[in-house]
Amino acid sequence: NAGVMQNPRHLVRRRGQEARLRCSPMKGHSHVYWYRQLPEEGLKFMVYLQKENIIDESGMPKERFSAEFPKEGPSILRIQQVVRGDSAAYFCASSPQWTGSNSEQFFGPGTRLTVL
């Protein structure tokens, strides 16, 4: 029973390039969340998606960042024209179909982005 999968685990980009981070949720999970973690800090929420819908993007920077969760395939977090400040660990979490007001989120191993 595979958990949340993320790839790549490590990604190096030069300033101005694009970064694409992929996330495959746990089997049976239809909700995906992206978080960013800077060194020595907690996680910060970025975006919450269901299949083909963005539900909450209140934590996404207004420019250069976008996310999608298509009907088929993994969720993608895309960062255009990366800058050094984008260097961080990006974590994806998934949860099952919402059946109540609360739901646990299960995390992948993360993608560590380094911008040179």
Next chain:
Amino acid sequence: GQQLNQSPQSMFIQEGEDVSMNCTSSSIFNTWLWYKQEPGEGPVLLIALYKAGELTSNGRLTAQFGITRKDSFLNISASIPSDVGIYFCAGQMGGNNRKLIWGLGTSLAVNP
């Protein structure tokens, strides 16, 4: 952005000792979650709390959801070397708001 107050920031203890850490918030949460993160890995869920006053155990770990719904604590009894890691609390307001708000973590070191 919103953040939880988690303390202590770090702890260095002897194997066999008990550990306690807590989180407070200025906002009310409907869910409190405790995660452990090891270097280079993602957070792993330890305990989930859904009701004010709820006390839940998972092996040597015990966590409580504060009555005011603005705080939670995590206890680890009889610590062992593999307890080393960073422990995070996270709160969720619930309803349509499913994002997790995180503390800054408690770094635990255990001396064998």
